[in-house]
Amino acid sequence: MAETDAKSPRERYRAQVRAEIKECAWEQIATAGASALSLNAIAKRMGMSGPALYRYYAGRDELITELVGDAYRSLADALRPLSEAGAGLEALAHAVRGWALADPQRYLLIYGTPVPGYHAPDDITVISSQIMGMLLDACAESVPDGPAAPLEEHLAGHRGWAGAHPAPPAVLHRALVLWTRLHGVLSLELAGHFAGMGFDPGLLFTAEVDHLLGR
């Protein structure tokens, strides 16, 4: 968030306005969702009128791309201290949930249904793989020692997504399962599909985490 790194006062102003625009955009996304984001509304809320925003962002897509990047970075930043402290699967999972509940639309922006026009740029993939790396680290310590399923055999030959991480196929499998199961509960909860059902999604989430830990 603080890329105001001592340049010309012009650039400083520019960076500050860009940040303010993103701030407004996040507010709007938090209330109405990403696909309802309106450049005009942002401009009006900032006191500027209409096309002034195009001095700062080439268009709606570039703004969304920037927001997606920020969201990924925010998640990575939330997880990194835990990962560096050697936190396990459980702590990481609950951190993800906490981060998602703090701003549901932010989670849905990056892991939900993709916005029609937008396509992820390359610099997203490196942050995404950082997050995946932290998941792999957390899964490395608790090995499930099951029989090598056909999936793990397949993963042994298709491990490009793990980068240079030296995890055995069983850990790759475990990280994938961690990711998809957490996302399964979280996304349905955030999208409101548990709304009228009456039970506590948090308990289901912790039950999934506990199951992953063999409890």
Add this chain to the structure above:
Amino acid sequence: MAETDAKSPRERYRAQVRAEIKECAWEQIATAGASALSLNAIAKRMGMSGPALYRYYAGRDELITELVGDAYRSLADALRPLSEAGAGLEALAHAVRGWALADPQRYLLIYGTPVPGYHAPDDITVISSQIMGMLLDACAESVPDGPAAPLEEHLAGHRGWAGAHPAPPAVLHRALVLWTRLHGVLSLELAGHFAGMGFDPGLLFTAEVDHLLGR
């Protein structure tokens, strides 16, 4: 799809045009996603111009509501014969996946990030609970006989969503887990989040199903 049930020729025509509109809408959704659906584009593709559609649907929201209802009904119709034949968890799960892959946007329309303005009407919940009922039936036969987790204790007291289904808490838990795990893999796959990773999502899906079966 065939609700042309012998009325006045006027109503027959009306129903046919409504069906044709939905047909066009599905085409458009399949290519660009639900949030990019344009009434004008549908009208133009049908040879009619603009506001003529408002004779058939009150607005974008009503059309989407109708499409959501059709999608739920379609999923229920795809699962019902299996459920009535006493199919187990495995067959049901793969049927869900097949249905989802046949038209990804249709799955994402009902289980993905909700469209901004729209709110589900009541008649959706009955179809949704029919689907949940079939999941519960499929889970009833293979009991996992684990220790009663705190979640299952909670579910024993919050089982309103299961309707009148006589499933014990362990089965409620199992159905919930089935639903969220399948959705976790499916939604990430359909949203394209496995795109650059290189592995086969189908194997991950079947691995999750197999794990659910205790294999």
Add this chain to the structure above:
DNA sequence: GTGCTTTCGTTAGAAGTTATAACCAAGCTG
């Protein structure tokens, strides 16, 4: 300080969108 240049913000306008209103031409019905 004076003048040049870059940048910012503005208004105007084009091409879209959803949605309403008014009108006209059909068709079914008494």
Add this chain to the structure above:
DNA sequence: CAGCTTGGTTATAACTTCTAACGAAAGCAC
């Protein structure tokens, strides 16, 4: 046949994103 209902049309309003052209202000060189 008369009349009412219904379908489709255009015109309009209020939006949206985005481009173009203009004025003003700020920074920089001298």
